Amino acid sequence: MPSSEADKLVLQQQQWIERTLMRMQQQAPAVDAGLPAYIELRAIAEQVHVVQVAMQKKPLIWNQDILQLSVSNNESCSDEAGVAELLRDWLKVYAKERLPDLLKKVALDMQVDYRGVSVRLQKARWGSCSMQRNISLNAKLLLLPPKIVRYVLVHELSHLKHMNHSASFWQYVEQFEPDYRKSRAELRQLSMALPAWLYR
Ligand SMILES: [Zn+2]
Numbered sequence: 001m002p003s004s005e006a007d008k009l010v011l012q013q014q015q016w017i018e019r020t021l022m023r024m025q026q027q028a029p030a031v032d033a034g035l036p037a038y039i040e041l042r043a044i045a046e047q048v049h050v051v052q053v054a055m056q057k058k059p060l061i062w063n064q065d066i067l068q069l070s071v072s073n074n075e076s077c078s079d080e081a082g083v084a085e086l087l088r089d090w091l092k093v094y095a096k097e098r099l100p101d102l103l104k105k106v107a108l109d110m111q112v113d114y115r116g117v118s119v120r121l122q123k124a125r126w127g128s129c130s131m132q133r134n135i136s137l138n139a140k141l142l143l144l145p146p147k148i149v150r151y152v153l154v155h156e157l158s159h160l161k162h163m164n165h166s167a168s169f170w171q172y173v174e175q176f177e178p179d180y181r182k183s184r185a186e187l188r189q190l191s192m193a194l195p196a197w198l199y200r
Helices: 003-027 080-110 139-143 146-158 167-176 180-191
Strands: 038-041 046-054 060-063 066-071 116-120 127-129 134-138
Touching: 038 080, 038 139, 060 080, 066 080, 080 116, 080 134, 080 139, 080 146, 080 167, 127 146, 134 139, 134 146, 146 167, 146 180, 167 180
Parallel strands: 046 066, 116 134
Antiparallel strands: 038 046, 060 066, 127 134
């Protein structure tokens, strides 16, 4: 086909291409706004798809494994920070639903009793244990592999016996997590490779 004719064909198709692209953008995963197409919740082996929907009434609709985020047609880029905040709020809500059960299981394993558990979205700490025997957990734990989450839970629950990081504390941790040194190192690595929407 001569190139002039090819050009003509492309021109004819242009409208269709533009129309289709626009439709695809409306249905596409949220990659174009620098947001994740999906969120992997490794701790509980679940994957949540993130989809941008134009002209949605609520800012965020959570339907099983799909998170529908509303974006205004023209401002999806400037909206990025707001959307990231929605994702963080959602993560906190879901972590509150799921992390306490994980903690309960590990505590049963270790035969220790804690008083209560709270879940927060924290910058630097993965968890803590108060003198009142309350455990606080970081919602971001949902994003980590189960083995590492278990290490964090064992670590915090071990503080019920040893309120410090003494040699006896680590010995106690080792009873339940023989691999704790490896997990600790891996946790440090993983902390530096978390998705950007957690910080935006
Ligand atoms: Zn500690």
